Amino acid sequence: MKRNTHFNVLIALTYSATLIVGMFLGYKFLKDQGYQFQKPVAFVNNNTEKVDEIIHIINKNYVDEVNADSLNHLPIDSLLHQLDPHSMYLPADEASEQTEALEGNFEGIGVEYYILNDTLLVTNVVKDGPAFNAGIKQGDKILKIDTVTVSGKALPREQMVGRIRGKKGTAVKLTILHPRDTQQMVFFVNRSRVKVSSIDAAYLLNSETAYVRISKFGADTDKDFIEAIRSLKSKGMKKLILDLRDNGGGYLSAATGLANQILQENKLIVYTEGKHEPRTDYTTSGGGEFEQGKLAVLINENSASASEILAGAVQDWGRGVIIGRRSFGKGLVQEQFPFGDGSALNLTIARYYTPSGRSIQKSYKKGYRAYKNEIDDRFNDGELTTDNTYSAKDTVKSKNLARGGIQPDIYVKLDTTGYNRFYSKLISKKILFDFVYDILAKRYNASYLDQNMSTFSISDVDYKDLLKYIQNRDVVIDQKQLSASKSLICNEIKLLLYKYHLGDAGYYKALNLSDPMVKQAVASLQ
Numbered sequence: 001m002k003r004n005t006h007f008n009v010l011i012a013l014t015y016s017a018t019l020i021v022g023m024f025l026g027y028k029f030l031k032d033q034g035y036q037f038q039k040p041v042a043f044v045n046n047n048t049e050k051v052d053e054i055i056h057i058i059n060k061n062y063v064d065e066v067n068a069d070s071l072n073h074l075p076i077d078s079l080l081h082q083l084d085p086h087s088m089y090l091p092a093d094e095a096s097e098q099t100e101a102l103e104g105n106f107e108g109i110g111v112e113y114y115i116l117n118d119t120l121l122v123t124n125v126v127k128d129g130p131a132f133n134a135g136i137k138q139g140d141k142i143l144k145i146d147t148v149t150v151s152g153k154a155l156p157r158e159q160m161v162g163r164i165r166g167k168k169g170t171a172v173k174l175t176i177l178h179p180r181d182t183q184q185m186v187f188f189v190n191r192s193r194v195k196v197s198s199i200d201a202a203y204l205l206n207s208e209t210a211y212v213r214i215s216k217f218g219a220d221t222d223k224d225f226i227e228a229i230r231s232l233k234s235k236g237m238k239k240l241i242l243d244l245r246d247n248g249g250g251y252l253s254a255a256t257g258l259a260n261q262i263l264q265e266n267k268l269i270v271y272t273e274g275k276h277e278p279r280t281d282y283t284t285s286g287g288g289e290f291e292q293g294k295l296a297v298l299i300n301e302n303s304a305s306a307s308e309i310l311a312g313a314v315q316d317w318g319r320g321v322i323i324g325r326r327s328f329g330k331g332l333v334q335e336q337f338p339f340g341d342g343s344a345l346n347l348t349i350a351r352y353y354t355p356s357g358r359s360i361q362k363s364y365k366k367g368y369r370a371y372k373n374e375i376d377d378r379f380n381d382g383e384l385t386t387d388n389t390y391s392a393k394d395t396v397k398s399k400n401l402a403r404g405g406i407q408p409d410i411y412v413k414l415d416t417t418g419y420n421r422f423y424s425k426l427i428s429k430k431i432l433f434d435f436v437y438d439i440l441a442k443r444y445n446a447s448y449l450d451q452n453m454s455t456f457s458i459s460d461v462d463y464k465d466l467l468k469y470i471q472n473r474d475v476v477i478d479q480k481q482l483s484a485s486k487s488l489i490c491n492e493i494k495l496l497l498y499k500y501h502l503g504d505a506g507y508y509k510a511l512n513l514s515d516p517m518v519k520q521a522v523a524s525l526q
Contacts, residue, residue, distance in 0.1 A: 047076070050076065050339065050343075051072075051074070051075075051076060051079065053339070054076060054079065054080075054089070054345055055068050055071050055072065055079070057337050057345060057347060058071070058083070058347065060276065061276050061335065061337075061347055061349050062083065062087075062274075062275065062276070062347060062348065062349065063084075063274035063275055063276075063277070063332070063333075063348045063349055063350055063351060064274075064275055065275060066083070070082070076089045077089065083347075083348065084332060084348050084364050085364050086330075086332050086334055086346070086348055087334070087345075087346060087347050087348045088345075088346050089343065089344075089345055089346075090343060090344045090345070090346065091343050092341060092342030092343045093342075095338065095342060095343055095344040108129075108130075108164070108165060108191060108192075108193075108194055109129065109130045109131040109134075109136075109164065109172065109189045109191055109192075109194075110125065110126035110129020110130055110131045110132060110194040110196075111124070111125050111126070111129075111131045111136060111164075112124035112125075112126075113142070114433065114437055116434060116437050116438060117434075117438070118151065118152050119141050119142070119143075119150075119151045119152065120141065120142035120150060120151070121139070121140075121141055121142075121437055122136060122137070122138055122139065122140040122141070122142065123138060123437065123500060124138060124503060125137060125138055126194050126196055128195075129192075129194040129195075130189050130190055130191065130192050130194070131187075131189055134187045134188070134189045135187065136174070136176060136187060136189070137178065138500075139178070139179040139441075140176045140177065140178055140179070141176065141177045142174055142175070142176060143175045143176065143177055143184060144173075144174070144175035145163040145164055145172065145173075145174060146163065146172060146173045147173075148163060150163070165191075166191050167191065168191055168192055168193060169190065169191065169192070170190070170191050171188050171189065171190050171191070172188075172189055172191060173186060173187070173188055174186070174187045174188075174189060195220075197220075197224045198214055198215055198216050198217065198218040198220070198221045198224060198250070198254075199212060199213065199214055199215075199221070199224045199225065199228055200213040200214070200215050200504035200505065200507075200508060201213040201504055201505045201507075201508035201509065202228035202231070202232060202505075203232075203505070203509065204232065204235055204236070204237060205241070205512065205518070205522060206522070207236055208236055208237060208238040208239055209237070209238075209239040209240075209241065209522060209525060210229075210232040210237040210239070210240050210241065211241045211243065211508070211512060211518065212225070212228055212229075212232075212240065212241070212242050212243065213243040213504075213508050214242070214243065214244060214247055214258075215246070215247055215504075216247060216248065216249070216250045217247070217249060217250030217251050217252075217254035217255050217258070217306040217307070218250055218251060218254060219251055219254065220254075221250070221251070221254040221257070221258060222254055222257030222258045222260070222261065225258050225261060225289075226261060226289050229261070229289040229290050230289060233289075237293075238293050238294070239293055239294040239295070239296075239525045240290060240293060240294070240295050240296070241296045241298065241518065241521045241522070241525070242262075242295065242296070242297045242298070242320075243298045243508075243518075244297060244298060244299050244303050244307040244310065244311060245298050245299060245300040245302065245303060245324065245517070246300065246302040246303065247302075247303050247304075247306075247307040248302065248303075248304045248305065248307070248328075249304050249305025249306040249307055249308075249330065250305075250306050251306065252282075252306060252309070254306065255269075255270075255306035255307070255309045255310050256269050256270070256282045256309070258310060259284060259309075259310050259313050259314075260284045260285055260286075260287075260288050261288035261289050261290055261291075262288055262290050262291065262295060262314065262319060262320075263284045263288065263291065263313060263314075263317060263319055264284065264286060264288075264291050265284055265285065265286025265287070266283060266284065266286070267283060267284045267313070267317055267355070268281055268282070268283050268313075268355040269282045269283060269284060269309065269310075269313045269355070270282050270309045270312070270313060270352055270353065270354065270355070271352075271353050271355075272333055272350040272351065272352055272353070273350055273351060273353065274333070274348075274349050274350030274351060276349065277333075277349050277350040294320070294525045295314065295319060295320030295321070296320055296321050296322075296323055296521040296524055296525055297310070297311050297314050297320055297321070297322050297323070298323050298324050298517050298518070298521060299311050299322060299323075299324045299325070299326075299327045299406060299408060300324045300325045300327070301325055301326065301327065301328060302328060303324075303327040303328060303406075304327065304328035304329075304330040305328075305330045305331070305352075305360075307327065308327045308328070308329070308330065308331065308352075308360045308405065308406050309352060309354075309360065311327065311406045312354035312355070312358065312360060312406050313354060313355055315354070315406060315409065316354050316355040316356040316358075317355065321409050321410060321521075321524050321525075322406060322407075322408040322409045322410070323408055323409065323410045323412060323517055323520055323521050323524065324408045324410075324411075324412055324517055325408065325411065325412065325414070326405045326406065326407050326408065327405040327406040328362075328405060329360060329361055329362025329404035329405030330360070330361065331351055331352035331353075331359055331360025331361035331362075331404065332348045332350075332351060332352075332361050333348065333349055333350040333351065333352065334346045334347060334348055334349065335347055335349045354406075359404060360404060360405065360406070361404050362404025362405050363404055410520060410524060412516055412517050412520055415516060417487075417488065418484055418485040418486075418487060418488030418489070419485070419488070420481045420484055420485060421478075421481060422477070422478045422481035422482055422485060423481070423485040423488065423489065425475060426470070426475070426489065429473060429475065431469065431470055431473055431475065432489065432492055432493055432496065433496060434469075434473075435465075435466055435469045435493065436493055436496040436497055436500060437500065438469075439465060439469065440462060440493065440497055441497065441500050441501070443462070444497060444501065445501065446501040446502055446506075449497065449498055449501050449502060449506070450502060450506065453498075453506075453509060453510055453513070454513065456494065456510075457490065457494065458490040458493055458494055462493070463486075463490065466489075466493070491514075494510065495507055495510055495511055498510040
């Protein structure tokens with residue numbers, strides 16, 4: 001398992017708990033992500049003709065100059081691999097699936113669930129969503145979906161998800177078993193669009209410093225941000241820590257909308273440009289909710305696309321301090337060219353640039369892994385210092401050093417304490433998650449955890465039961481590695497417990513009590 005921070009590991013773990021929410025994934029989403037659409041290219045009779053057509057499209061639209069002769073006679077996939085990591089060919093079935101999702105054919109019922117012992121365990125119910133209104137509660141077990149029994153069967157997760165999803169307005173029949181009940185109950189839930197805020201947490205860390213965590217840039221992120229900031233300002237907020245770690249992007253319009261809330265009027269946020277695409281500028285209109293006040297933005301290696309656009313604008317204008325590790329470096333704009341046989345070509349046509357002219361896209365000629373760690377290695381070797389804070393002018397000078405992505409002003413090194421083979425096995429087998437949902441969640445309640453957040457820790461009884469649970473899963477305990485990982489394991493169990501009972505807000509409140517980046521941000525804003 002790749003080593004990572006406590007924060008990143010818990011994020012990775014929570015991906016196991018699939019969120020089935022009503023989410024509109026329409027045409028606008030892909031376009032805002034950088035995709036554009038063309039009318040279908042006339043039907044081609046064979047693969048050779050399609051390759052010729054693809055080369056023609058590349059010559060006419062690709063972001064950079066291309067030697068077309070070097071692409072002739074190559075298979076389609078090999079041909080596109082010569083370009084960049086994001087230009088790709090989609091066979092008809094994949095293109096169709098993508099189109100269906102983008103046209104909003106799938107809605108949800110508003111539940112978050114986890115597959116525990118081959119049973120769908122409801123871990124969260126979105127307030128005021130279809131499932132909530134129908135009476136489904138946290139801790140319920142889903143035994144049947146319509147007439148199909150899913151409990152006790154090792155169905156692939158995708159099949160379980162697919163049976164619950166469906167078009168808005170259609171109903172799904174769920175056979176449910178409430179905790180501590182022996183009688184099954186049947187619920188008919190109408191699928192619908194479910195409003196879920198992209199702001200996971202928004203609260204005061206101290207009397208004047210607020211923390212806002214944004215997991216993605218959705219259609220209403222800027223509106224949710226405005227609402228959160230107004231509430232926090234009414235409580236005395238003067239400084240803001242904006243957490244964009246592990247935020248893979250989303251709507252471009254949401255990122256520019258949010259930038260408009262923190263940058264002053266007539267400031268360039270980002271621009272796009274390509275060989276065949278004229279420059280397009282995105283600027284602020286003014287009147288934002290947080291144009292004044294100290295600002296820190298947290299990023300890491302999984303902050304991408306829209307997150308990098310926002311962080312880059314803040315850095316270039318000297319609006320705030322960027323803290324963390326170099327971002328992912330995804331700054332290419334794609335356009336989709338469909339073919340008459342149902343297949344399609346997603347082709348890069350432009351790049352995103354920060355206000356100072358830095359390309360967000362990392363180099364894909366040298367290789368992603370090499371550039372991903374290059375700046376981090378310079379810090380580790382002492383070439384750069386962790387307390388180096390760039391001004392906007394210095395940032396522009398150092399744009400060649402960053403080579404894509406956003407390099408933070410203050411670097412926070414990866415903490416890998418406790419990461420070893422034994423710990424990795426617990427993660428790969430999802431034993432920590434299973435233990436919390438199967439055993440620990442029943443021992444504590446939300447009220448107790450909330451009242452004792454600053455002092456709560458896993459008890460000796462809890463820890464001993466964890467060891468028994470591990471042994472019952474046929475995992476051999478390496479005492480030396482267990483001792484090295486004990487603190488990490490107990491902390492992650494605690495955070496998962498808070499996630500279950502207090503949701504994302506409780507999870508981040510508990511996490512931030514010891515999070516090194518948050519501590520650095522608080523200190524930097526003093």
